[in-house]
Structures are given as C-alpha cells and as structure tokens.
Amino acid sequence: MAADTFQKLSERAELCAAELRTADSVHLVSHIDADGITAGAIMCLSFERAGIDYTAEFVKKLDEKIMARLLEENHELLIFTDLGSAMTDFMVDNGMKAIIADHHQPNGRPENIAADSTAFPYHMNPHLFGANGGFEISGSGVSYILANALGDNKDLAGLAIVGAIGDMQNRKYGKLVGLNKEILEQGVAAGVLKNAPDLSLFGKQTRPIYKMLQYSSEPYLPGLTGDEEACIRFLQNAGVGYDQREGAKLWIELSQEERVGVISALMKFCQDRGFPAHRVEELIRECYTLLSEKEGSEMRDASEFSTLLNATGRYDKAEIGVRVCMGDRDEALSEARTLLSEHRKNLVNGLNFVKENGMIQLESIQYFYSGEEIKETIVGIIAGMATSIDGVDRKKPIIGMADSEDGIKISSRGTQDLIRRGLNLSKAMSEVTEMVGGAGGGHDIAAGGTVPPERAVEFIDLLDKYIGAQLNEKK
Numbered sequence: 001m002a003a004d005t006f007q008k009l010s011e012r013a014e015l016c017a018a019e020l021r022t023a024d025s026v027h028l029v030s031h032i033d034a035d036g037i038t039a040g041a042i043m044c045l046s047f048e049r050a051g052i053d054y055t056a057e058f059v060k061k062l063d064e065k066i067m068a069r070l071l072e073e074n075h076e077l078l079i080f081t082d083l084g085s086a087m088t089d090f091m092v093d094n095g096m097k098a099i100i101a102d103h104h105q106p107n108g109r110p111e112n113i114a115a116d117s118t119a120f121p122y123h124m125n126p127h128l129f130g131a132n133g134g135f136e137i138s139g140s141g142v143s144y145i146l147a148n149a150l151g152d153n154k155d156l157a158g159l160a161i162v163g164a165i166g167d168m169q170n171r172k173y174g175k176l177v178g179l180n181k182e183i184l185e186q187g188v189a190a191g192v193l194k195n196a197p198d199l200s201l202f203g204k205q206t207r208p209i210y211k212m213l214q215y216s217s218e219p220y221l222p223g224l225t226g227d228e229e230a231c232i233r234f235l236q237n238a239g240v241g242y243d244q245r246e247g248a249k250l251w252i253e254l255s256q257e258e259r260v261g262v263i264s265a266l267m268k269f270c271q272d273r274g275f276p277a278h279r280v281e282e283l284i285r286e287c288y289t290l291l292s293e294k295e296g297s298e299m300r301d302a303s304e305f306s307t308l309l310n311a312t313g314r315y316d317k318a319e320i321g322v323r324v325c326m327g328d329r330d331e332a333l334s335e336a337r338t339l340l341s342e343h344r345k346n347l348v349n350g351l352n353f354v355k356e357n358g359m360i361q362l363e364s365i366q367y368f369y370s371g372e373e374i375k376e377t378i379v380g381i382i383a384g385m386a387t388s389i390d391g392v393d394r395k396k397p398i399i400g401m402a403d404s405e406d407g408i409k410i411s412s413r414g415t416q417d418l419i420r421r422g423l424n425l426s427k428a429m430s431e432v433t434e435m436v437g438g439a440g441g442g443h444d445i446a447a448g449g450t451v452p453p454e455r456a457v458e459f460i461d462l463l464d465k466y467i468g469a470q471l472n473e474k475k
C-alpha cells in the first residue's frame, strides 16, 4: 500500500519537476515549524543542485492576505511546501501558477483537488492518494519525493525524517510507518540514517541524563519528572550516569551495557511505583539518528534536531533553521543554539502558566487562555505538552488560546483514544472557526485557527457542543 502511494506521489513529482526545471526562477513559500523548515531546506538544496534559481520565505500560516500579496508580486512559478492544500480555489480563481507539496487536509472545489488534475496547481498530497497526512508522511517527506524527481537527493532523507518527527508522526504507532518508513529505508540504504530502539526521553545527544529524567514529560515519570535531586539520586543508586568524581554523563557517553542498566533500573523504579505496564513500555521507542552529523550535536538526533528548528522558526527566525539544515555549522548553528535556550525557557514558563492558572473544564473540551503570556506560535506545543500536568483530563481534547495580531490564536490537541471515539479536530477547527468569522484547519489529532476576539467566548461554547456531537455520534 505504502509502496503504491509512494509510486503515485513520485509520478506526480515528475510533472512538478518538469515545471520547476523550465522556470527561470521559482519562489518557495513554506511553514515556520520544524516540518516546514526541513521541507523548505530540502527543496532549496535540490534547487541548488539542479541549478534552479530560487527565492524562499517562511510564514506562520497561509491566508488570503498572504495569497493576495504573492499574487501582486507576480512570481513566474510558486512552490508551497507544508502548506497550500487549503488554498487551491484561490490559486485557480486567480490563475496562479503553483506547485503544492503538502500533507494537510486538502480543501477546495472537487475539480481543484482532483488527484489526476493536469492543470495548475500541481498538487502533491498524500490525502489525494489514500494516505493519511497526519502520520504517514509530513510536508518534508512530500518535498523529499519531489526533490528526488529533480535529481538523486536520497541523502536528504535525514531532513525528511526530522520533519516527520517534528510533526510527531511517530506518536500513533510509537514509530514511523507507511510512506515515512519508505523514506526511512531509503535513508538507511543511503547510509545517512539509522533506526533502532532506545530510551524514548528527549536529549540523548546533548543533555546530562539526570536532566533527561527531570524534564521527561512523555512519559511523565512520577517521583522523577520535575525533581532534579530525585533524578540525581536515582542515577547514583543505579551506579551509572552520575558519578561523584566524573560528574554527570550524557546518554551517548554510556556503553551499551550501561544503557541497559539505566533502562532496567528505570523500569523497576516505575513498576515499584505502580506505573501501568503500557506507560513503562513507553520508555523505549524507535529512535532516529542522522549518521552524517557529529555525535553530541542536536542534529544527530531527529527529535533534538526538530526542536532546534522549532526554536528558530517559531521566533521569526526560520532562515537560521534553514541554514543549519543546509549545512551551516558556524554562525547559523550558534544563533540557533541561543534561540533554543530561549525556547526551552518559554516552554517551561508556558507550562507553569497553565499549571498555575489551571485548565477550564467544559462538557467535552478543556481550555486555557493565556493572553500575551504565551506566544501564539508556541501555544500549540504547550497545549500538547500540557497532558502531563496534574488535573488535566486525558478524556477531553485540550484547547489553548493566545492573543495574536489577527485575533485569538487557537491550538487544539487530541489523543488517539479520542480519535477512535470520533474526534476530528481538523473538521471541528475549520467549521467552528468559520461560524464565528475566523479560519482554521490541520489534522484530526492537532489543529489550529484564529477567531475574532469579541467572539472567542461564543467560539469556545460552540466548539464544546460541536466536539460533544462528534464524540456522541460514535457512541
């Protein structure tokens, strides 16, 4: 199935590549998150290799205002990566010459989103070929397929996987599946990627082990998460990873035997505290290593790399992230690292804000409103991480709200369990924002939007009822 869809997307890619090769210059528009940045970097690298002139920009979201500006700029050929699939009608109605390499739910008149259309926009999207863009392939993956129609660019599979991990596409099955797995296998064959089970906690390349434990939110480790001393004590008791003389060690500095030792001790610790078995199992998961990157650098680990990129794009510095993806290990990397430490502080502060102010419980949803306390570009990450907070109900989706220039930014996050029960946040977000004069979209498990401030209260009320109906329909 995946191989078949891969083939169909590759055929679409040939059509798009032919247009790209004959254009004098191309303007790329991509999204500011890790997936959008890697998608953009993959295309920029493949343009350079193929001798195609290009310019690039990164945007928070694609709305009619930006589309109107792009139209005005009169580009010969546009390419949209990790966004664009919801703008097909605008493109057709305005005669825009565009290529779309996206994985979000397509939107538009049926003829404008037909899988076999041979008119502009040339549209590459897994949803058009029966694959799910929420977990089978991300924007960077679709771009990778396109890049490989322009030349042999299999060495960019690492970036494609970083984008998929940035969008958390490994969540559903605990590992990458479908088209993502095909890309992974190409990367392994090209010698740029390795996949192997390892400790699932964040920071294996760059953080002392006790910090990995202290900041673990997935899974949340009662008795360790948030408690630095307890984490150090735990390692001292286990006799690995924290040594009076040698100090704190990184995960990558441990031998295989020592790693097994820590994992066993951790599992026992959790079991002794009555941790459910499925949560204990979450301590191990398939991990992805970029073999051409230096050991001990963020770029070596797909999860750390994606966080480094989010730390640039979500603060209006996507170009820095792109430069890192394209190989700059000097100025751009050092600036990205500075941004990363700010990003971490903002995530901690944001989570503390939610902890202190609490989550407001409605019938079928729970929400928090942060005003200007949480930046609108990271309120979604906070909403996703908030599941680890005490008092948050695992049985309702989380809605985060923050002030933004265009109104109130909404971010919503669900769980696989809720999706099985009928939740579709993409549908809820696009329809309910529209009812109050806003706009939105995304995936079944994670979606966002913007609503006019004066109608935010009404929006929340409508959303609660709408999601209640989704969950009740399946009962």
Ligand code: C5P
Binding pocket: 031, 033, 035, 134, 166, 167, 168, 169, 171, 172, 380, 381, 384, 413, 443, 445, 446
């Ligand atoms: O950025 P969209 O542009 O595709 O981003 C997808 C978002 O969905 C990510 O921010 C990620 O946090 C979220 N997600 C999630 N749980 C999943 C899959 C994706 O929270 N299982």
Ligand code: C5P
Binding pocket: 165, 166, 168, 202, 215, 216, 217, 218, 303, 306, 307, 310, 344, 347, 381, 385
């Ligand atoms: O590793 P994972 O993809 O689950 O991380 C999800 C998000 O949470 C990342 O964007 C990262 O910024 C953040 N994170 C973190 N510190 C952790 C775990 C996650 O900053 N210990």
Ligand code: C5P
Binding pocket: 061, 104, 379, 380, 381, 410, 411, 412, 439, 440, 441, 442, 443, 446, 447, 448, 449, 450
């Ligand atoms: O912004 P946030 O992280 O909450 O976005 C979650 C998902 O919803 C992302 O895939 C994003 O691209 C999508 N989204 C959208 N339209 C918006 C806002 C977010 O499609 N207006």
Ligand code: ZN
Binding pocket: 035, 036, 082, 103, 138, 139, 140, 167
């Ligand atoms: Zn994406």
